[in-house]
Amino acid sequence: MVNFKEDENLEMLNHSCAHLMAQAVKHLFPQAKFWVGPVVAEGFYYDIDLGDEVIRDEDIPKIEKEMKKLAKEGKKIYRREVSKAEAMEMFANDPYKVDLIEDLEDGHITVYDQGDFTDLCRGPHVESTKLLKNFKLVKHSGAYWKGDANNKVLQRIYGVCFPTAEELEAHLQELEEAKERDHRKIGKDMQLFMVDDLIGRGLPMFLPKGYVVWQELENYIKAKERKLGYKHVMTPCVGTVGLYKTSGHWDHYKENMFPAMEVEGESFVLRPMNCPHHMMIYANRMHSYKDLPLRIGEIAHDFRFESSGTLKGIERGRHFCQNDAHLFVTPEQIKQEVSSVVDLIFDVYKDFNITDYRCVLSLRDPEDKVKYHDDDEMWNTAENALREVLDSIGIEYTEEIGEAAFYGPKLDVNVKPAVGNEITLSTCQLDFCLPAKFKLTYIDKDGEKKTPVVLHRAILGSLDRFMAYILEETKGNLPLWLAPVQVKVLPVKNDDEELNAYANEIADALSDEDVRVEVDNRSEKLGYRMREAQMEKVPYLLVLGKNEQEEGTVTYRIHGQRETTTVTRAEFTELVKRQIANKEFVK
RNA sequence: GCUACUGUGGCUUAGUGGUAAAGCACUUCAUUGGUAAUGAAGAGAUCGGGGGUCCGAUUCCCCUCAGUAGCUCCA
Numbered sequence: 001m002v003n004f005k006e007d008e009n010l011e012m013l014n015h016s017c018a019h020l021m022a023q024a025v026k027h028l029f030p031q032a033k034f035w036v037g038p039v040v041a042e043g044f045y046y047d048i049d050l051g052d053e054v055i056r057d058e059d060i061p062k063i064e065k066e067m068k069k070l071a072k073e074g075k076k077i078y079r080r081e082v083s084k085a086e087a088m089e090m091f092a093n094d095p096y097k098v099d100l101i102e103d104l105e106d107g108h109i110t111v112y113d114q115g116d117f118t119d120l121c122r123g124p125h126v127e128s129t130k131l132l133k134n135f136k137l138v139k140h141s142g143a144y145w146k147g148d149a150n151n152k153v154l155q156r157i158y159g160v161c162f163p164t165a166e167e168l169e170a171h172l173q174e175l176e177e178a179k180e181r182d183h184r185k186i187g188k189d190m191q192l193f194m195v196d197d198l199i200g201r202g203l204p205m206f207l208p209k210g211y212v213v214w215q216e217l218e219n220y221i222k223a224k225e226r227k228l229g230y231k232h233v234m235t236p237c238v239g240t241v242g243l244y245k246t247s248g249h250w251d252h253y254k255e256n257m258f259p260a261m262e263v264e265g266e267s268f269v270l271r272p273m274n275c276p277h278h279m280m281i282y283a284n285r286m287h288s289y290k291d292l293p294l295r296i297g298e299i300a301h302d303f304r305f306e307s308s309g310t311l312k313g314i315e316r317g318r319h320f321c322q323n324d325a326h327l328f329v330t331p332e333q334i335k336q337e338v339s340s341v342v343d344l345i346f347d348v349y350k351d352f353n354i355t356d357y358r359c360v361l362s363l364r365d366p367e368d369k370v371k372y373h374d375d376d377e378m379w380n381t382a383e384n385a386l387r388e389v390l391d392s393i394g395i396e397y398t399e400e401i402g403e404a405a406f407y408g409p410k411l412d413v414n415v416k417p418a419v420g421n422e423i424t425l426s427t428c429q430l431d432f433c434l435p436a437k438f439k440l441t442y443i444d445k446d447g448e449k450k451t452p453v454v455l456h457r458a459i460l461g462s463l464d465r466f467m468a469y470i471l472e473e474t475k476g477n478l479p480l481w482l483a484p485v486q487v488k489v490l491p492v493k494n495d496d497e498e499l500n501a502y503a504n505e506i507a508d509a510l511s512d513e514d515v516r517v518e519v520d521n522r523s524e525k526l527g528y529r530m531r532e533a534q535m536e537k538v539p540y541l542l543v544l545g546k547n548e549q550e551e552g553t554v555t556y557r558i559h560g561q562r563e564t565t566t567v568t569r570a571e572f573t574e575l576v577k578r579q580i581a582n583k584e585f586v587k
Numbered sequence: 588g589c590u591a592c593u594g595u596g597g598c599u600u601a602g603u604g605g606u607a608a609a610g611c612a613c614u615u616c617a618u619u620g621g622u623a624a625u626g627a628a629g630a631g632a633u634c635g636g637g638g639g640u641c642c643g644a645u646u647c648c649c650c651u652c653a654g655u656a657g658c659u660c661c662a
Contacts, residue, residue, distance in 0.1 A: 005660075036661050045657095057592065100662045109662085120662045139656055142590025147659030153590055156657070184655095188598080197635085197653055307588055309658080420656085493619050523619075531623035545621055557622065564622070 001174060001416075003041050004160070014044040016077065016125040017067075017132045017161035022046050023117035024066035025157075029053060034119065035096045035145060035154055043160035047143055049096065055140045055155040063157070064137055074130030075115035079123055082109050091120060096145075134168040135161035138175070181418040183468040184313035186476040190537065192484070193314055202311040202318030204464070209484035212516065214321075216482050217463050218299050220351075221323050224344065224459075230297040230325055235277040237301040241267040247276040247434055248373055252406035256304050258318075270303035275407075275431075275456060278326040279438040282452075287442040292452060293333050297325035299463065315417060315468040323460040328440070328452045334430070338389045338411075341428045341457045345413060348426075348459050351583050352470060352479075357425065359395055360412045361387060362403030372406050373433050383409045386430045405456070407433035418472040425469060429456040477559065479585045480539050480576070487517040487576065488538040490529050492545035494521040502549045506542070506569060515576055534559060539586045540576065558586055 004010050018037035021044075025032050029050050037046035048055075082090065084106035091097035097120050101109065112121045114129055126132070137159040145151035162168040179185070187193045192210030199205060206214055222232060241260050244250040249257070253272060260267040271277070278296045287294070300322050310316055329337050349357070363383055364372045372379070386409045390397055397411065404410060410429035414422045431454040441449040460466040470478070480486055487510055491503040503519050510517045518538075520529045526543070533541050541557045543564070548554055555566045567575070579586060 034662095036659095038661070040660055054590065097662075104662075111662090122662060140591070141657035143658045144589075145659090146661085149589065149658080153658080155590080158657080195654095201653070308653095309588065309656095311654095490622080492621050495619055525618090525620045525625060526622060527620080528624050529622090534623055541622080543622060547621090555621085562622085 001178075002171060004039050004043050005041055009163070011039045012124055012126055013131065013163065014039045014159075014161045015121075015123075016129070017135050017159060018044040018046050019077075019112065019114065019117070019119050019121070019125065020067050020070055020129055020132050020135075021063065021137070021157060021159060022048070022119060023070055023114065024063050026117060027066055027070075028059070028062060033094050033096055036100070037119075043138065043158060045156050045158045047145070047154040047156050049145075049152065049154050054142070055157060057140075060137050060140060060157070064135075067132075067135065070115070071129050071132045073115070074128050076128050077125045078113045079125070080111050080113065082111055083107070084109060087111070087120065090118070131163075132161060134163065134165045135159055136168060136172060138172075178418045181472045181475050182313075183315060183418070183471040186471045187313060187468075189535075190476055190484070192471075195313075200318075201308060202306060202316075204314045204317050204319075210467075212484040213467055213478065213482050214463055217460060217467060221348070221460050222297070222299070224348065225295075225297050225325065228295070228340065228344065229293075230295040232297045232299075233278070233281060235274065235281070235298060235300065237271050237303065238268050239271050239276060241269055243276045243280075244269060244271075246437055247279070248406060248437060249273065249276070252371060252373065256306070258303055258305050272302055272304045274298060274300040274302065274322065274324050275326060275434055275454075276438075278324075279434060279440060279454075282326075282328055282440055283438060287328075287452075289330060289442055289444045289450075292442060293327050293329040293337055295325055295327045298322075300324050302462075312420065313468060314464040315423060317464060320462040320464045322462050323458050323466070325457055327455040327457065328435070328442075329455060330442070330444075330450070331453055334385060334453055334455075335389045335392065337455055338386070338428060338430070339393050341455065341459075342393055342395060342411070345426045345428070345459055352473075353585065354415065354425075354469075354473070356415060358414045358422070359390075359397035360403065360414055361390060361397045361399045362405075362410045362412050363399055363401050364404040364409065365402035368402065371402075372404065375433070378432050379409075382430050382432050386411065405429050405431075407431050408456075410456075415469060417469060423465065423469070425461045425466065427456070427458050427461065431456055474585075476537050477539075478537070479583055481580045481583050483537070483539050484516065485518050485536065485538045486515050486580070487540040487542060488533040488536075489517060489519045489542045489544065490526060490533065491519070491521050492526055492543065494523050499544065499546070499549055503544050506544070506554060509569070510573060510576070513573060513577055515573075515580070530557075542572075 004014050022034050022037060025048055031051045033049040035047035037044060084101065087101045087109045088098065091101065100120060110122060111118055112123060112125055137157055140157040142153040143156040145154050160171060162171060190209065191207050193204045193206045195204050241250060249272065257272050258270045260269050281296055302322055303319050306316060306318055327337050364379055390411060408429050408431040410427050412424045413426040415425050416422050435451050435454050440452055442452055444450045489503045489507050491499045493499055500521055503521065507517045507519045530541065537559055539559050543555045553566050553568050554572050555564050556572060557564045
């Protein structure tokens, strides 16, 4: 997928196209006032105040038409430098531009003219609107001014622009294909999960085939963790409000929690995170420095009250299962343990062939006293410690302010799903805060009580979200070890008793080796059953007829391929077992 | 939550101011087929829910629920 911000020419073209769109909108809606029109990774947008009017679907073609007309006229685009005072005068009756100009430095202000339209802009732009022919307005929506829900909703229109019609066409094609890769569509088609109004929004349910994938992920990551010395626990997904008051969630995270329930005079909440439970497990007994690091892991059910507008299949639900763990460490062990977590993340990504990700060091916003635990010294210590470790391991990352957890900074590994915004897959958080709140201690070598440091980490993030991502990356063609049905056996004829017996024998033998196998001997033609198996994305299709039965062989066909291969039963079993064990993508 | 759009049998969709159409799936019968759809018959929806306008609404209006896209990548 093209990133419009990574190509200078494309960026200039799209930025210019944003102006062209603004000009067209101004012609059709003379009352329009403009906020900002930047180039973003997916193209460009412009935020516009239309007073009481809103952009409707049917307005989009009209705006496009006006843009086409303007582009055809081919007005030259001129750059002008103006003083701050001049700029203020020019845009005096445009409060949005005034808001922008106020923050600009005198002597560095430029405006661009094209025909009857002038906009405040740093540029650069293409020399003429004539070059802006191959564009498309792709979507529109409301967007709060400055992203604050208390502000007015502006009308945002998104578009893309390319040098040639062919490139535009190819891009639009790609957008269409991305919709086909959407895990919600794949999940429905493959019968992996479902949602139902009566169950509740944001509460997906895994169907038998989807749960197979889910369980494989669970077994996979638990095995990895066991090897690294993690101990797994099981804790309830409800806790008292008092627990969350102690942890600070009640003060800093209440907005994202389901409201409390009163039972016999006590208040309980569905838990949004598992840290408090794991803290209490640590506090269950005295610890020596010799116990550390102590790694407590859990595939834990959590509930978060996500805004209805942000729900998205199994990628973001109100219930999900975190691949969570809390590592209780001494300060000296921080580096070693963070490094080990980072290694695990990339080890796992290698198994799933995940290569397109971005690391972010998420820091607090020191101005935001509501969202974050208020202790400057603690934050400085934690942020510097995490930054130092990341630098010493040598991973590349960008820093983002205001993205930290309320209790500490974190390393997030983000990926881009088929549709929509970047999501966080893995996370490793450094916490000096909660251990103190829970008064956790260990006895150090010198006999003194000390407070451990906690690393919160999730490798697969939530199993649900991870599954969503893998489905989109593979378009539902899961690697053999994850496929809900790994082998489908198709006897050529279904009323031949001997042949059926042979098919069942082979299926049973594979099943004994823990291969997930199904026999399809319905009274349908082979072509029909073959087609269905292909659409189900079953990796191996075994066709058995007289020839195979007499020779004790099987003929297989790999999903999505035409050619067939005949091998002995033993050879096939070995092949499948090897590919499952090695987590191979069948090709 | 906010803005816009959408909501028709299990799924994908057509359609209309006079109570609804098709394909797939499902059931039954026939067909026993060598690698992406065998044929026929049958059953299945009060058109998301509630209210209103109208002689009459799935179709128009209002409310509500749900789904989809987007909601700080500064001129």
